[in-house]
Amino acid sequence: MAFEQSRYQDPVTYKMTPAMIRARRPFFAKNMFGLGILLGVTAGVYGYTYNFLHRDGDFSDVPIPPIDAKELEQLKKEYEEHKKQRDE
Numbered sequence: 403m404a405f406e407q408s409r410y411q412d413p414v415t416y417k418m419t420p421a422m423i424r425a426r427r428p429f430f431a432k433n434m435f436g437l438g439i440l441l442g443v444t445a446g447v448y449g450y451t452y453n454f455l456h457r458d459g460d461f462s463d464v465p466i467p468p469i470d471a472k473e474l475e476q477l478k479k480e481y482e483e484h485k486k487q488r489d490e
Contacts, residue, residue, distance in 0.1 A: 407413055410422035418426075469477075 410419050
């Protein structure tokens, strides 16, 4: 069953026997071609996604509103208070 010795493996080295190599030889080229297609599609999807996500200027047309000194001081104060609470 699960622990039976395979007829297609050498019992000492567990390598494929010549019979198994001969049986797999006709399918090797087709399998490598299929592997190449799968890897190519995968690389294409990852490459397209990487290029799409790393475009510059996503928010370059959005204006940043100016902030006055009073608001800046208030934000700094809130940040320091939050930082102290987080560290405690």
